[in-house]
Amino acid sequence: MPALPTARLSLAPPNNGRRRNLISLTPLIDVVFILLVFFMLASSFLNWRSITLDSPKQTGRSASLEQALLIEVRADGLRLAGETMSLDRITSRAVAALAKKPDRPVLVRPDDGIAVQEVVQVVDALAAAGVANLSLIRRNK
């Protein structure tokens, strides 16, 4: 049986005073750096949340609109049933109306020039108050 190359694996310091490595570390660091850069660039830290909405019924059917609670988001403020009021008031009114008739759909109608963010705020407040049957519609053309 040939002698095993024990000198390489020996824990005793080699006689030249320098520990010889089994693997050179430099290529390892190169690869680790590349992996690090890859993960830094490719991973996303966005913490997604979601709001569930019913997809809107086709506009132009007034029957569904009469039953529903219509909240308009306009450039000059929020309106519920044609009355301008604050978001808090709209939320409490909607909750009160839904307490009487829970299956009433709530429609949010943004005007032209209203950004998604503003509508999300309104929908958020309503959802937080427990309104489930939410959907967005748009003005009839």
Added chain:
Amino acid sequence: MRSLRPGPGRGTNDDDRILPLINVVFLLLIFFMLAGHLAATDPFHIEPPVSASETEPDEAGPVILVGTDGRLAFDGKTVDDAGLKAALVAPVEAGVTHFRLKADGGAPAVRLVEIMELLRAAGVRKVNVLTVPKAL
């Protein structure tokens, strides 16, 4: 300045000197691997709307992207309205009922409604609008 050539003392071995560096780099690597999650890059940049919603979105289901200027992308590919309509047919027939809508916070809301109407016409009943929580 310390010479890079091996000198006397602790730094006789080059590898001994870079070991702490490797330790830190490994830690960073593990942090980024665990903390972030890999996701396909969107075809255009989206600044999602901020909401107080705490609902975690379903991971399943196709994503529809709506850009600030009303541009659309379906599952990573830029499409127009007709293209979206055509792209919706297959998943709806496969029984997908929930679609995720990733809209830019600055996009016109009317455009969002238009797309939701398109989804409704294709037979989709529920839409998950993706948002991000308020930054602390």
